[in-house]
Amino acid sequence: MTKMTFSGKKQNLSIIWQWYEDAQAAFNGYQRDTLNALFQGETLEEPFLFMTKDDILNYFSEQKSELENLVSLNIMASVEATIRIDYLNRVYTRQKDLVSRRFRDLHKEKGVKASLENDILKIWKQEQPLCKKAIDDFQQALKFRHWLAHGRYWTPKLARTYNLNNIFDIAEQLLNVLQI
C-alpha cells in the first residue's frame, strides 16, 4: 500500500480564525485611516478619489464581506483535509472500530480518490447515526463551498444563507461530533 505523504501545511480552525481577525483588524485600520483622511480634508488616490463617507463605508463593507467569503472557503477546505487525514490515518494504523474497518474496505477500492461526500461522509453517517445532523449541515454548506471554489458564476440553490459565523459553527460542530 502506497501511503500518502502529508504536507504538514494543513491549517486548523483556530489558526484560520486568527488569520481572519488579523486581516479584519488590518481592514478596519485601513478604513479608519481613510475616514481620517476624509475628515481632515486630505486627498487620496484611487479607489477613494471623490468618495463620500458612505462610499468609503460601503467599499470596506464589500471588502470585509469578500474576506469572510474567502475565510469560509478556507474553513471548509480545512475540515475536508481533517476528514481525509483521519480517513487515511485510520487505514494506515489499522484501527479496529467499525468506521475504520469500513474505511479500509473503501481504501482497497478507491484509495486516496475516495469521495468526501459520497464515500467517507456516507460511511460516517451509516456507522455513527448520531453524527447525521452535523454531517448533513456540513454537506449542505459544501454547496456554498463549491460555489466559492468554482468562481461563483451560477446562482447557487442554498438551503440557507451562509456567512462566516455559521460556516465556522457548522465546521466546528462536525469536527466535535466526529471527534477528529
Added chain:
Amino acid sequence: MELETFLRNKKARYNTQRVVIDREGNQKIWLAGLKKLYTNINTWLNSLIQENVVTVNYEEITLAEDFLEPYRVENMHITAGTELVSLKPMGMNVIGAAGRVDMEGEESTVMLVLLPEKINNYQWYIVVRTPQKNYFPLVKESFTDALEQVMRKDD
C-alpha cells in the same frame, strides 16, 4: 473604560477633527459652486426650456454631513419626454474635491466634482471612468455627453 468616559472621548475627538479645517469656509465654496452649477445648466438649457423641450424643477432636501449642522440644498430635476435626470448633491465631505453632485439617469450615474482651479476659483468637472477616474471640465459639450450617457439609448 466607563461608558461616560468612552463617549466623552469620542465627542472630544470629533471636536478636535472638526476644527482641523475651515469647514464653514468650505461650505460656502460648496454652496456657491452648487449655485453656479445649476445656473450654468439653466443657461445651457434655456432655449430648450423656452421651447418646452425640457422642464427643470427643484426639490429641496436636507444634507446631513459630519462636522456640519444639517443644511438645505436642492436636487435639480430635468425632465425630457418620459425621462428624468436628477442632479443630487452628495455633499462637501468628499475625498479630493470640494463637493460632489451625482447626475442620475435611467441608465447610469455620472459624478460631477467641484475642484480648485486656482486660488479662490473652483470649477466643476465631469468624472469619466476609463476604468480609473479621469475628469474633464464641465462645459456645455461635456454636459451633453453626460446626458447621453445617463439617459435612455433611443434607436
